[in-house]
Amino acid sequence: MAQEALSWNSGRERWQRLVNEVEVPPARSQTTAPAPVACVARLVWEVDGPELVETEAIGWTPAAVLVRVYDRRWRLGGAWVPVSDVRRRNTG
Incomplete structure (x- = not known):
């Protein structure tokens, strides 16, 4: 049975703004x-509030970091947040 193709905005009723996005x-x-x-x-969600997420930084400036955001509440693949809201994760 074939899967139904979803439109780019099919989950819009779940979307939230990231309050700490810059x-x-x-x-x-x-x-x-x-x-x-x-x-x-x-990440500080408009409705759900703050949460800590294990993710990856893919870009940065002295003041902000671009992190990957894979969440049904967010329609993009990443968000710029203040550098104070990001810390390196020890992977070793």
Whole structure:
């Protein structure tokens, strides 16, 4: 049996804003690594409140970090959050 194709906004009733999301920094100030960096990010949801999420940092500036966000409440694959809301995760 074939699976029904969902539209890009099929889960919109679950979407929430990230209260601690910051504006995307200018491209010239962004740095990326050859590989993602394991981290723990504090995400503050509009309805559900704060939570700590094990994720990866994929870009940063002195003031903000781009972290991957794989959550049904978020329609994008990542979000920029303040550097104070992210810490490296020890993977070894």
